[in-house]
Amino acid sequence: MGKPGGFLDFERKDFEYRPVAERLHDFKPVELPPLEIEVRAQAARCMDCGTPFCHGCGCPLANVVPELNDLVYRGRWKEAVDLLLSTDNFPEFTSRVCPAPCECACVLDINDDPVSIRQIEMAISEKGFEKGYIRPRVPMTRFRQKIAVIGSGPSGLATADTLNRAGYNVTVYERGQKPGGILRYGIPDFKLEKRVVDRRIALMVQEGVVFETGVNVGEDISCNYLNDRFDAICIAGGARLPRDLKVPGHELTGIHFAMAYLTRQNQKLGGESVRPEDDITAEGKAVAVIGGGDTGSDCLGTALRQGARKVELLEIMPRPPDARPDSAPWPGWAGTYRESSSNKEGGARRWCVATSEFIGKEGAVCGMKCVEVEWKDDGNGRKVPSEVPGTGFDVEAQLVLLSLGFAGPGNNKLVEDMGVEHDAKGNIKVDERHMTTVAGVFAAGDMSRGQSLIVRAIADGQSTARGMIEYLGRS
Ligand SMILES: Cc1cc2nc3c(=O)[nH]c(=O)nc-3n(C[C@H](O)[C@H](O)[C@H](O)COP(=O)(O)OP(=O)(O)OC[C@H]3O[C@@H](n4cnc5c(N)ncnc54)[C@H](O)[C@@H]3O)c2cc1C
Numbered sequence: 001m002g003k004p005g006g007f008l009d010f011e012r013k014d015f016e017y018r019p020v021a022e023r024l025h026d027f028k029p030v031e032l033p034p035l036e037i038e039v040r041a042q043a044a045r046c047m048d049c050g051t052p053f054c055h056g057c058g059c060p061l062a063n064v065v066p067e068l069n070d071l072v073y074r075g076r077w078k079e080a081v082d083l084l085l086s087t088d089n090f091p092e093f094t095s096r097v098c099p100a101p102c103e104c105a106c107v108l109d110i111n112d113d114p115v116s117i118r119q120i121e122m123a124i125s126e127k128g129f130e131k132g133y134i135r136p137r138v139p140m141t142r143f144r145q146k147i148a149v150i151g152s153g154p155s156g157l158a159t160a161d162t163l164n165r166a167g168y169n170v171t172v173y174e175r176g177q178k179p180g181g182i183l184r185y186g187i188p189d190f191k192l193e194k195r196v197v198d199r200r201i202a203l204m205v206q207e208g209v210v211f212e213t214g215v216n217v218g219e220d221i222s223c224n225y226l227n228d229r230f231d232a233i234c235i236a237g238g239a240r241l242p243r244d245l246k247v248p249g250h251e252l253t254g255i256h257f258a259m260a261y262l263t264r265q266n267q268k269l270g271g272e273s274v275r276p277e278d279d280i281t282a283e284g285k286a287v288a289v290i291g292g293g294d295t296g297s298d299c300l301g302t303a304l305r306q307g308a309r310k311v312e313l314l315e316i317m318p319r320p321p322d323a324r325p326d327s328a329p330w331p332g333w334a335g336t337y338r339e340s341s342s343n344k345e346g347g348a349r350r351w352c353v354a355t356s357e358f359i360g361k362e363g364a365v366c367g368m369k370c371v372e373v374e375w376k377d378d379g380n381g382r383k384v385p386s387e388v389p390g391t392g393f394d395v396e397a398q399l400v401l402l403s404l405g406f407a408g409p410g411n412n413k414l415v416e417d418m419g420v421e422h423d424a425k426g427n428i429k430v431d432e433r434h435m436t437t438v439a440g441v442f443a444a445g446d447m448s449r450g451q452s453l454i455v456r457a458i459a460d461g462q463s464t465a466r467g468m469i470e471y472l473g474r475s
């Protein structure tokens with residue numbers, strides 16, 4: 001192990017952030033890369049536990065955290081890079097945007113601050129690129145079989161990367177102008193700069209993966225076309241059916257789904273053209289974001305940078321507790337109150353609020369009628385919201401962003417054309433090999449497991465690739 005008793009010598013040190021007054025003027029990353037000397041001290045805090053819960057329970061990719069920490073403490077960066085890449089296809093993504101369930105599962109979290117695992121992971125992956133340890137790894141042998149992956153979000157990329165490394169010929173079809181899925185078009189640059197996505201795509205191209213962008217499968221090309229040309233297909237189209245809020249006034253202009261708003265800002269920053277009539281901006285407006293998760297907080301940070309006059313985040317759920325509740329025992333996800341970097345930049349946050357109506361003026365939204373709710377047992381052990389009489393209030397809003405999550409992939413052309421079935425939750429039905437109800441067609445990521453996390457999408461892509469290899473064999 002690293003430094004015995006290192007956790008007694010060093011306190012946890014979190015990422016440092018650029019000052020709010022500076023970062024609100026641009027979309028550049030808010031986190032500052034950690035200094036090597038500090039990262040090594042942070043790695044020294046690891047206790048090399050006999051049962052490393054960070055690795056077993058915490059990380060969906062089973063990153064070998066204690067060994068990684070030890071290698072970093074000793075400055076053995078090349079070995080750390082190789083070890084990290086053996087479990088995580090894209091540590092440069094997970095180290096930037098993963099909520100780090102490994103840190104919640106860290107044994108130190110029981111009565112101290114957990115090891116700053118995400119920060120250490122970022123240092124390893126950036127060292128890998130800086131020193132050239134991460135470079136194209138072209139497979140020694142190529143099999144004859146060809147595989148089509150539809151969708152280039154983290155699950156499609158992980159499926160493609162794993163299969164390509166195993167020696168299959170992989171073509172990724174993506175309807176967007178550029179690959180990346182939510183990594184590119186959902187998450188703002190201030191959390192994940194797109195040069196990081198471009199860097200990985202360039203590497204995958206050098207390794208032999210073919211990307212066909214601007215191709216909407218099911219519309220531009222049919223599934224029959226793919227069936228005729230490929231030995232197996234993986235659909236990784238994401239869970240993009242947004243949850244709606246159909247209250248009176250829903251038809252007014254100025255009410256948008258969060259993903260539509262974030263996509264436009266990412267397209268503009270990425271040099272893609274957005275027609276003025278399609279653009280959505282918060283500049284000079286009072287903005288209400290309904291739904292306070294990751295997506296809501298990305299809308300907040302984006303609206304503040306666009307020059308919103310004010311932003312209110314309205315969440316129907318109660319404020320999470322500051323300390324781990326009995327209902328969420330260690331080493332599981334703590335479910336405690338968190339503030340994203342965007343929450344620290346401004347905007348007001350309200351909890352236990354339901355929206356009952358959108359108010360309009362000349363066809364455009366200008367506000368909302370809201371009411372406070374309390375969560376009560378419905379008699380069947382389920383908590384349901386109930387309006388608190390006399391608590392109604394109005395919220396000013398010329399731009400309303402709906403960030404209520406996603407209800408699965410829906411029944412789009414891709415799903416129809418492939419002829420795959422949904423499961424009871426509305427996701428694409430798969431078996432233990434990740435194969436859908438159509439032989440030779442597999443599904444990965446949010447499309448089959450429902451909206452989740454990037455780390456889970458990558459893990460799912462890996463296991464889908466393994467299922468496809470088992471199905472195809474090697475020839
Ligand atoms: C705004 C936002 C912020 C988020 N922030 C975080 C975060 O900070 N941390 C985290 O861990 N998770 C976050 N998530 C969740 C995470 O991004 C998703 O769980 C993850 O991206 C799912 O990956 P995926 O590959 O399954 O799908 P997606 O990333 O949705 O990718 C699906 C891809 O398939 C393409 N596609 C769909 N249909 C077709 C078709 N017919 N033909 C061709 N291409 C097609 C789409 O264009 C898209 O590129 C966030 C989600 C959102 C919406």
Ligand code: SF4
Nearest residue numbers: 046047049054106107
């Ligand atoms: S649980 Fe925490 S202290 Fe223990 S091995 Fe993992 S990172 Fe180190």
